Amino acid sequence: MAKRSRPFWLWPAVTVLILALAWWQLPAQFGVRPVYLWTDRLIFLLLAGALFLGGWIRRREHLRQPWVEVFRQRRAMVALVVLLAFVITGLLDSVHYRKPLPMVDGQQGVQYSVEVVTLLDELLGTLREGTEKTYSAPFAMTQLARETVTLPDGTQSRIRPRLRHGGAHLTDPSQRGRDILASGLAGAAIGVGLTMLVWLLLGAILSRRWQTSWRAALTRIVHGRTEVPWRAILVTAGSLLVLMAMTALWSRHWHVFGTDKVGEDVLYLAIKSIRTGLVIGTLTTLVMLPFAILLGIMAGYFRGWVDDIIQYLYTTLSSIPGVLLIAAAVLSIQVYIANHPDLFETATDRADLRLLALCVILGITSWTNLCRLLRGETFKLREMDYIQAATAFGVGHFTILGRHVLPNVLHIVLIIVVLDFSGLVLAEAVLSYVGVGVDPSTISWGNMINGARLELAREPVVWWSLAAAFVFMFALVLSANLFADAVRDAFDPRLREQSP
């Protein structure tokens, strides 16, 4: 604490500056036309905010300490690794651009495709392009449904035709098992190799911090004799890498999770849904926080008529059934969008606005809970002697709110934000299932589950859409919940005081 050479915002500012420059300049270098969606901007704003907050917290001992505690918990760190994988995927999926179309003779300037793609799409290349005609099961070589085809000899026959993409490289169907096994093993090997690489890299970094030899650092990690549970982190990251590498190799020739009704790869859909889930989970909080914090602490601090109005507001809002309010709002936005087609350049723009609208509406309906908690806490705080002391110094009301009340309720805000995240991801799924969620063209777990409603009634059953959505959502929500638990344990003063 003694040296204060650098302001806390220096590194975050540099990082944000570099990111902003890249976002602004790089697309032109690659000859693509960037598309800045509203949700993209907000996500990167949030990222910048998180970076600054992190820098600020590092300098505040009382805020840093609970985080250090979080980082020492094995379960929390395992969850965090999984969460980070999701977040990185989501961020990659938030860089949108349009590719130039091939030049036609006599064309003035470059024309750009109406299709908006993301960095993630580039990475998932084969997944996105390898579409089939209709349903096919995981690792299938043939379509699910029989089709009447005309054979070369002119006769017609009802067979299951071979897929255009899945297993197309094999001429002999009996080779299927061997091929899957071979590429699975190869993937696993690559994954293990990557993990070793991460381990060596980590050892190199940590050896400098611990000021030991590289080899000593490596053994220390393996034996788990570290404060931060690096071994657990490494094992989790390793398992993820192995899983990813296997999936990557498989999906070069197979549909790991099958295809859906229009022949799109279900794995691709599930991965693309990550961004939607994250956007709903994070932006909604961003929308709700200012309301909840400001109104909550104002109600608790000023009491009297201010409290009456704010209480009236949130009791009214929270007594309207949430789904009803959301449905009404979403439908009216839908009408607005339909009436103003000229406002949107592409279909992605349109779907994006609806996603943002959903975030705002969810935010408006979900701030009441936090607001109520903050009001109660502020009630307690305003009777504290230090607030009375500040009043006795003639400190202004809003200075008191900012300097004395807000920092002392921040732990509640943090706990609620992290806890709400998983609830919101699930809410999106439910709302889309009901039909008032995101735009049908937006890829989301909710839409996948909604589609699965009919698929489950088919014969034979198409279970893989539902399963894929379930697996991905489950992983995200579970890791978010585990992480939230650790955060709450570290920040909840009641739990902390038990340890002497």
Next chain:
Amino acid sequence: MSGDDILLRVRDLRVQFGQGPQAVRAVDGVDFAIRRGETFALLGESGCGKSMSALALLQLVPRPAGRITSGEVWFDGQDLLALSEQQMRQVRGHRISMIFQEPMTSLNPVMTVGEQIGEVLEQHLGLPRRARRDRTIELLTDVGIPAPARRIDDYPHQLSGGMKQRVMIAMALAGEPDLLIADEPTTALDVTIQAQVLELLAKIQRDTGMAILLITHDLGIVAETVDHVAVMYAGQIVEAASRRELFASPLHPYTRKLFAAVPDRRKRGRKLETISGNVPPLNRRFTGCRFAERCDEAWLRCREQAPAWTERETDGETHGVRCLRYQPGIEAPRVVSRPGSETGSGETKPASASTLLTVRDLKVHFPIRKGLFKRVVGHVYAVDGVDLQIADGRTLALVGESGCGKTTAGKAILRLIAPTAGEVIYDGQDLARLPADELRRLRARLQIIFQDPFASMNPRMMVGNIVEEGMRAQGIGRTAEERRQRVAQLLEQVGLPPEAARRYPHEFSGGQRQRICIARALAVEPRLIVCDEPTSALDVSVQAQTLNLLKDLQDRFGLGYLFITHNISVVAYLAHDVAVMYLGRIVEQGPVDAILDDPRHPYTRALLSAVPSLDENGREIIRLEGELPSPINPPPGCHFHPRCPDAMPVCAERYPDPVTLPDGRVVKCHLVGD
């Protein structure tokens, strides 16, 4: 100490928290013995391990964090530490019971008093239902609860604090124990109630012949009620003797310091003795004496050799002490008495005549709202017509029991609570009616120090920013650098290093925090400081430091203090004038000597007599019946008449008018003047 009459003998008891070299040895080799029917006190400041020793007797050390690492507890021929949990349950509450400091949290709020006492009766005596109820009523009668047959079905929240403590005692007595462990049983209670409870304990002891292990930090209580005393310091007993012996000739430097640190009248004008430094952390190994670092009489050997327990025989009584000075075969250097401790400002300071603040007929009524439309159905008359005058450079003590409205009055003077009526005149301006922005400018002149040093600082701010806050709000110090220097200077004034500015409040002890609060108040150069029980959360030695500081600052800067307190000895030491408050009104007001020497109002008399004093000569306690009435509907006539030993018929009819006596004091009582 030998013979068959010994009920409890503790040998080499050790309790440890945590593992390894960092383990905290909260109790580190404690030996003592309690005879049948006697009262034995464990005396010590907070954190010295006295409560933990008592919990260890009953194997109630919080697990798994703490554990008893060694020791024997022989109780009536049984080693309690060798008993299993199952067997222990037969001992707890039956052979040995315990009452705790906080009666509010020791009773289960969702069970009636009768059910809770009945539970003990069923558990230990196996009484049938009907007998249980009868016995419960008997017990409640024994502990002096009026109308016990009705009270038995009350829930804890329907009882006052003193009543709850009585119920706790009844519960402890239900198992007919041989030993009662009382852990600070009166610390949360007012002096008049404390006197009641202590008398009750003494009466029960006389009737049943049980022994009492009293755990306390209050020397006054020890002086009054105890047969044997053991003084604890940093996990060990440093001195043990009979009460008479200990008070007549304390041996250990710590004990002597402790006695000297208690403020009282005779020490007026002198600095109180303080013990420098803090209690050492118990997570390290001690090589020498644990007190050596803070001891004025320590010499080199004290830091190298741990003192052994030395016993002396005087008049057939043993007086044990743990100090090298008394260890046989050790040549102790002569004590050089420091001359510095005697110097002080003296009482010579002329009473400056200029009035700093005048309070006239101050009232604070809180409306009670009920029902759908929140109609006002009544008022809490917290402060009901208070007149005060505080002069420059003088201290006015506002004395009263909890709930009498003294804190509310203090806050209303600063308009931290809006007064309902009345005037607060400072510098020709009425603070009670000043517009908000003008008041904000005047706030620098009037400051406040709070009771709880833990709650009065924002835990999220560094000390430097806390002290600086007032200066920023009041525009004192133009540049950040200027303010920083002023903060360093202020911290030095209150005896803290300037580096403290860059640390957080939780890194400081209670006394240090209170000093930071004083520095914060001083930062805006006030004329008057309202001190709201600034020392009641502190230990005696730390209290002495704080009082010294306050007095010193008054001498240097001519500050006026409104000192709100319930501690009469602090009043006697510090105050120039006293105002005694009862149920929202001031009943007697005047110079401190006049009031302490010759209290005129019956309430003042009762209050003063209830204060336990270190003097041995017996004094008669005027027992007050009942407790402070509710300020929602105060009794008609004189508020005090239902509890007054000298009440007359006229007392119930009208409130007495103020009578000014020749010595300048004002009394509101029908007995006076007419």
